[in-house]
Amino acid sequence: MTVAKTSKIPLLLLTGFLGSGKTTLLRNWLKSPEFRDAMVIVNELGEIGLDHHLLAGASETTVLLENGCACCTAAEGLTETLERLFWDRLHRKAPRFSWMLIETTGIADPRSILGNLRDSALVAERFEAVGVVTTFDAVEGMRLLPQFMEIRAQLAAASVIVITRADTATASEIEAARSTLAEVNRAAPLLLSAQGDLPAAAVLTALQATSSGARLIRPAEIGMSGEIEAHDRHTPGVSSDFLHLPGPVILDDLLQALRALHADWDRPLLRAKGLVRTANGLRTLQLSPGGAIEAGRPAPGGSADVESFGLTIITQGRPASRATEELAALLARPASEEAERQAPVRELVT
Ligand SMILES: [Zn+2]
Incomplete structure (x- = not known):
């Protein structure tokens, strides 16, 4: 043949x-x-x-x-x-x-x-x-x-x-x-x-x-x-880590914690992205190196299991595991109203 x-x-x-x-x-x-x-x-x-x-x-x-x-x-x-x-x-x-x-x-x-x-x-x-x-x-x-x-x-x-x-x-x-x-x-x-x-x-x-x-x-x-x-x-010191967020999150709290983390570090986060469960359904979240956050909805037809809910964080100059630890700690604190540097949030229209 x-x-x-x-x-x-x-x-x-x-x-x-x-x-x-x-x-x-x-x-x-x-x-x-x-x-x-x-x-x-x-x-x-x-x-x-x-x-x-x-x-x-x-x-x-x-x-x-x-x-x-x-x-x-x-x-x-x-x-x-x-x-x-x-x-x-x-x-x-x-x-x-x-x-x-x-x-x-x-x-x-x-x-x-x-x-x-x-x-x-x-x-x-x-x-x-x-x-x-x-x-x-x-x-x-x-x-x-x-x-x-x-x-x-x-x-x-x-x-x-x-x-x-x-x-x-x-x-x-x-x-x-x-x-x-x-x-x-x-x-x-x-x-x-x-x-x-x-x-x-x-x-x-x-x-x-x-x-x-x-x-x-x-x-x-x-x-x-x-x-x-x-x-x-690769530029030395680039690392990634995943913060598992199985339960429903309050989107505003998560956005605020991410912004705080991004602003506090002398080497800001390079990227944060993931799928989270909120009271209004699943949301995709993406933070770009400049600090802008896009929140959207996942494309229809896909399936996601609870194990994949959370955020992947990519850093340079400090270990990503430190960033996920700090983010987890920020989320564990009761929400505060102050948000020093408001980065724009863009809701994706799909
Ligand atoms: Zn490579």
Whole structure:
């Protein structure tokens, strides 16, 4: 029996720093005809993922790769997942997806991921990496760029850069971002997105127009030389921890505790995200590095068990376990009315 020659499945990496709007963008793309039958692998740092709760219809077409980063600690997990999905698709145990989208962790180095994918003969033979789309927060990105080598790596490897939250930035902030990004990566087209509204079609058109689009990206083209040690890929001292919150929480108290924690630390939280149970049902919560908190509702159709209720916290410079301890202590205290620095809360409309 011979295996019929099939064309490769296009694979797109969606990367970008913590809280830079990857999932919001992806959620809208999955509604578009271009990516309606895409398979998605979501890679998250913490042991309990949230992003699959934000993506509609996620159960069948979203695979969660938790508790590790596909550029280093979960590299093998990603290749194994791709191999398994390929066979499941072939044996009709998975939908016949025509795209493979990988949402990386916020600190992933896409060059390492692309390098790792080539180590699997099956993945190299059956999937074709057609590009790296990197999100860059119009306001926060400029502040974080000098601190995190991961952002520079993500930008340098980008085929297309999407400046996100363009609606919250001033024209001069966007102009500043544009000129900085052009210095880091001259070749990648810059696209703007406000509240994740950049259509998938626009990204695909931009990808095709770039020289790196629509063909396999080679390590030499993206400046990858030899083996990169795991500790060289990430800013030292980034850690994550999960605070389990099984019972119903009072949303206002939780928001206030998070804000207090974020403001008190000299090295503020990089990220907090999770699914919590409130008197009004389940809520998704996301704190971005700048301290803005988004509270939303999980996408319909998903299921969540009580074990996954809580917040994953990512820190740098202080252990995340300290942050979860402090947060637990703050929540145990009776609610106080004073809130020194009010960060904006955005209720997501889905
Ligand atoms: Zn990594």
